[in-house]
Amino acid sequence: xxxxFEHSDRSFYVEPTARCNYKCSMCWDRRKNQKIxxxxxxxxxxxxxxxxxxxxxxxxxGEPFLNRDIYDIIRVCKDRKTKVFITTNFSLxxxxxxxxxxxxxxxxxxxxATSDTYKKVTHRNDFNEIIEKIRKYRAKNKNYVAIKMVVSxxxxxEISKFIQLGSDLEVDDILxxxxxxxxxASSATIKKLLMKTREGLLFxxxxxxxxxxxxxxxxxxxxxxxxxxxxxxxxxxxxxxVFSDTFHLDKxxxxxxxxxxxxxxxxxxxx
Numbered sequence: 197x198x199x200x201f202e203h204s205d206r207s208f209y210v211e212p213t214a215r216c217n218y219k220c221s222m223c224w225d226r227r228k229n230q231k232i233x234x235x236x237x238x239x240x241x242x243x244x245x246x247x248x249x250x251x252x253x254x255x256x257x258g259e260p261f262l263n264r265d266i267y268d269i270i271r272v273c274k275d276r277k278t279k280v281f282i283t284t285n286f287s288l289x290x291x292x293x294x295x296x297x298x299x300x301x302x303x304x305x306x307x308x309a310t311s312d313t314y315k316k317v318t319h320r321n322d323f324n325e326i327i328e329k330i331r332k333y334r335a336k337n338k339n340y341v342a343i344k345m346v347v348s349x350x351x352x353x354e355i356s357k358f359i360q361l362g363s364d365l366e367v368d369d370i371l372x373x374x375x376x377x378x379x380x381a382s383s384a385t386i387k388k389l390l391m392k393t394r395e396g397l398l399f400x401x402x403x404x405x406x407x408x409x410x411x412x413x414x415x416x417x418x419x420x421x422x423x424x425x426x427x428x429x430x431x432x433x434x435x436x437x438v439f440s441d442t443f444h445l446d447k448x449x450x451x452x453x454x455x456x457x458x459x460x461x462x463x464x465x466x467x
Contacts, residue, residue, distance in 0.1 A: 211256025309357035342369035
């Protein structure tokens with residue numbers, strides 16, 4: 197059974213694009229009026245050649261399916277027997293594309309259990325359409341599917357509804373991130389709610405207390421080729437550019453970077 201936290205010794209985040217069609221309230225990437233280049237299929241092949249990745253998470257600062265080459269990128273992964281995990285808002289995915297059924301693992305960034313709250317978080321009106329697409333995808337594809345909620349003051353009262361929604365959609369995991377459960381949504385309450393759902397659903401609790409960073413397990417490759425050990429504060433772990441002739445992936449350096457504690461780590465809810 198696959199898990200959201202599954203990884204290998206050659207796992208990598210690869211960013212297909214830094215563009216996004218949503219404006220989520222909690223998103224930390226607020227660049228405006230910048231010319232952003234998507235990852236080309238040829239550059240993606242170079243990344244696979246240089247990293248020898250056998251497990252790729254197609255995720256980054258943008259929505260992967262805005263990249264017009266995304267389906268070919270998935271095909272390249274499957275041709276090379278590279279496992280594919282995509283995190284997406286699910287608004288642009290074409291369920292009629294044959295290669296979609298070969299996505300090994302998929303996580304939908306949903307962030308709400310009702311259309312009203314979804315609109316407040318994402319500033320979009322397509323909640324019902326997204327839910328219907330998830331149902332259709334699930335009916336055709338039995339590979340791993342998760343839904344994710346970054347919990348904030350906007351949506352925290354819908355946690356129980358979100359868990360029930362995940363159960364109704366028959367997803368494999370339900371991810372709740374970015375909260376300390378300080379109010380009535382206590383850890384024990386959430387665990388009790390999950391126990392009422394299908395067996396096997398994941399309860400993911402992140403606190404703001406720095407323990408041990410796990411990000412080193414997934415070096416982060418931006419669409420321009422820069423490689424970092426952290427997707428939240430890239431400047432803390434720059435490894436070079438994968439498109440450079442002199443690029444060498446130093447696993448020891450990645451491990452050492454993961455052991456260092458920075459100010460940003462204390463507030464991080466990502467790793």
